[in-house]
Amino acid sequence: MDPIVVDLTPENPVFEMPSACMSCFSEGMTRLMLTKIPYFKEIIISSFSCEHCHNFNSSVQPASSLAEKGVKYTLTVTNIKELNRQVIKSEFATITVPEIDLEIPREAQKGSSSTVEGFLTKTRDGLLDKQPERKEICPELAEQIDKFCSRLDDLLLVEKQFTFILEDPTGNSFIENPNAPKPDPHLKMEHYIRSKDDEDVLGITEMKENAQEENEEENEEEKSQVVQNEESEVITFEAMCNACGKEAVCNMKEVQIPFFKKILLMANVCDHCGYRDSEVKSAGGISEKGQRITLKMTDSDMDLDRDILKSETATVNIPELEVELTCGSLGGRFTTIEGLLHQIKDQLESINPFSFGDSKTPSDKKSGGAMSSVIQGIQDIIDHKILVELIVKDPAGNSYIQNVYAPDEDPNLTVEEFERTAEDNDDLGISDMKTEGYEDDTS
Structure with missing residues (x-):
């Protein structure tokens, strides 16, 4: 049996089906192509055309499930070149440009693949559509639209820098990183x-309610149970699968890392679709200072076997390969x-789909080559061919690399504390915390 989702090649099958044109109500043709963008995600490309009124539209939709978290991209556009960045906007994503109070809602240009310039140009063209009729019926509104479109034209000339924000609760949108x-x-x-509003829009709330109702009908026993083992307690409770939305099982256990904390x-298992994932959380609070942990690899056999805890607030840097995994990546x-190197390699292979395969343009060859070089470099580390320096920087101080000489000092491992910046405190939510000085305003 041929696979439903295939690689992006000219030989891919295109499914055609007759469908009604919403413009002239004659019969048109819808074409569907289920494919993969190299190193990104599975997508469904659809287009409709009507030979009677020449109506045409197209869209791009993810064929994969929702990501574990939503994603927000903030691009600072400083020159004309930035306008050429490729953008994928899912049907649930919104685009905003705060400088001119522009918002492209999820209902507009949904399921689109274009450039920054393409989204802004299509917005301007949409506003100017039927402008002559509007000037006769409501000249004041037409004048306001003309002024706003003039501001959009200034953006497209990049006379001054502006911010292009893409926010998607499904996590399936993307802005190209040419570097x-x-x-x-x-x-x-x-x-x-x-x-909660995002979950309502995506239908996750309804999935949870349905899963809960099904479970109550099948089993009225206690939903949470504690399983004892020789070392500590494993807490098992019900959760929702991030892939199929059905009921799954989450196992949670508290573990003491020697000489740390x-x-x-946490491990999630879904019996319906087979999806599995795991995550680590700190059982303590945020440390008083941030930490920078530096490991200078000298023995591949020993160093590659070291335990490492990378918290979700930590960044990972390998200077020799000029690669940095930002905060939040991999969780x-x-x-x-x-x-961890295997996971970084997999992450790098997915962060820039436009530098590979049919998505690649001549200008992408250099960046695609750099990406391949870095991925090969990580593989060389795994294969014991090269030794590098690994730096883990965590403003929360909740990351750890095993000291194989403990309780003695490790000559190849350096742990430095640093004062958090104001930006670090904002990212961790510390700036908004108030733990003292509360007063009863009513007294």
Whole structure:
């Protein structure tokens, strides 16, 4: 049986089906192509055309499930070149430009693949559509639209820098990083936990309610149980699968890391679709100072087997390869150095789909080559061919690399404390915390 989702090649099958044109109500043709963007995600490309009225539209939708968290991209556009960055906007994503109070809602240009310039140009063209009729019916509104479109034209000329924000609760949208695998000084990516409103829009709330009702009908016993083992307690409770939305099982256990602190290991298993994932959380609070841990590898056999705890607030840097994994990437992980390198390699292969395959343009060849070089470099570390320096910087102070000489000092491991910046405190939410000085305003 041929696979439903195939690689992006000219030989891919295109499914055609007759469908009604919403413009002239004649019969048109819808074409569907289920494919993969190299090193990104599975997508569905659809287009509709009508030979009677020449109506045409197209869209891009993810064929994969929701990501674990929502994503927010903030791009600072400083020159014309930035307008050429590729953008994928899912049907639930919004685009905003605060400088001119522009918002492209999820209902507009949904399921689109274009450039920054393309989204702004299409917005301007949409506003100017039927402007002559509007000037006759409501000249004041037409004048306001003309002024706003003039401001959009100024943006497209990049006479001064502006901010292009793409926010998607599904986590399936994307803005190109032409500097990959290096960090992009103009592009900031943040992962966030979906709000209740986001879950309502995505239908997650309804999935949870349905799963809860099904479970109550099948089993009226206690939903949480505690399983004792020789070392500590494993707490098992019900959760929702991030892949299929059905009921799954989450196992949580508190573990003491020698010469460090306690952590929470969490593993989710779904019996319906087979999806599995794991995450690590600190069982303690935020440390008084941040920490920078530097490991200078001298023995591949020993160093690759070292345990490492990378919290979700930590960044990972390998200077020799000029690669940095930003805060939030991979979430919290408790593994070995070798295991983390495999995960970084997989992450790098997914961060810039436009530098590979049919998505690649001539200008992408250099960045694509740099990406391949870094990925090969990480593989060389795993294969014991090269030795590098690994730096883990965590403003929360909740990360750890095993000291194989403990309780003595490790000559190849350096742990430095540093004062957090105001930006670090904002990212950790410390600036908004108030733990003392409360007064009863009513007294």
